[in-house]
Amino acid sequence: MSTSDLEQLRTQLDDVNLQLLELMNNRAEIVQQIGQIKFKQGMKVFDPIREREMLNHLVEHNHGPFENKTVEHLFKEVFKACLELIEDDHRKALLV
Amino acid sequence: MSTSDLEQLRTQLDDVNLQLLELMNNRAEIVQQIGQIKFKQGMKVFDPIREREMLNHLVEHNHGPFENKTVEHLFKEVFKACLELIEDDHRKALLV
Numbered sequence: 001m002s003t004s005d006l007e008q009l010r011t012q013l014d015d016v017n018l019q020l021l022e023l024m025n026n027r028a029e030i031v032q033q034i035g036q037i038k039f040k041q042g043m044k045v046f047d048p049i050r051e052r053e054m055l056n057h058l059v060e061h062n063h064g065p066f067e068n069k070t071v072e073h074l075f076k077e078v079f080k081a082c083l084e085l086i087e088d089d090h091r092k093a094l095l096v
Numbered sequence: 097m098s099t100s101d102l103e104q105l106r107t108q109l110d111d112v113n114l115q116l117l118e119l120m121n122n123r124a125e126i127v128q129q130i131g132q133i134k135f136k137q138g139m140k141v142f143d144p145i146r147e148r149e150m151l152n153h154l155v156e157h158n159h160g161p162f163e164n165k166t167v168e169h170l171f172k173e174v175f176k177a178c179l180e181l182i183e184d185d186h187r188k189a190l191l192v
Contacts, residue, residue, distance in 0.1 A: 009130050010146075014153065016123045017171070021154050023119060024170060027112045028161045034105050050106075057110065058117050065124045070177050074120060075113070077173050081166050 028082050035086030039093075045086055051079055124178050131182030135189075141182055147175055 038045050058075055059068045066074075134141050154171055155164045162170075 006130060006133050009126055009133075013123065013126050013130070014150070016119060016126060017150060017154055018157055020116070020119050020123065020171075020174070021157060021167060023112060023116050024167070025158070025160060025162055027109065027116065030105055030109050030112060032161060034102060034109070037102050037105075054110070054113060058113055061114055061117060062121070064121060065128060065181060066121055066177065070181075071117065071120070074173055074177060075116075077170060078116070081162065081170060085161060085166070 024078065027078065028085055031082040032086055032089060035089060039090055045090075046083055054079075120174065123174065124181055127178040128182055128185060131185060135186055141186075142179055150175075 035045055037043075055072050055075060058071055062068055062071050131141055133139075151168050151171060154167055158164055158167050
């Protein structure tokens with residue numbers, strides 16, 4: 001392994017970062033659409049049972065190298081960010 | 097929008113979750129390889145300048161709906177998890 005290997009890996013990392021960004025925003029868009037339906041139907045946007053199911057599903061499909069607790073931690077952060085986004089959308093809609 | 101739309105969106109969300117999981121683990125594998133090179137060359141694994149550059153690059157490419165500060169927060173969590181992983185790898189290697 002040499003410095004050029006390091007450069008090559010860094011290029012791969014930059015590429016994966018952008019793919020992750022796109023997928024995170026893609027996820028946020030889907031959650032925004034779910035939020036719109038839920039608000040219209042007077043449903044609560046935060047559903048802890050559904051969130052637990054999603055985490056279990058992810059852990060079942062986790063082949064590492066991240067440990068399951070890390071996967072749970074990272075996805076909880078993503079879930080929280082999505083939830084804050086749709087709560088913010090809802091506040092803005094109420095102000096219109 | 098109906099309940100079946102909600103079901104459809106949830107299926108999409110489950111699919112995106114699994115893609116995110118795969119990419120996160122893919123990223124972790126690349127960082128593990130970078131960590132091995134750095135440890136062999138006696139380099140520090142944490143590089144705050146490189147981390148700042150990656151965050152700036154991500155923010156430049158962010159078209160939302162996540163705000164830039166959310167993108168930074170989520171990626172800092174991913175970076176931290178990757179760093180902990182390679183520090184753990186190194187500790188295990190030292191114990192062999």
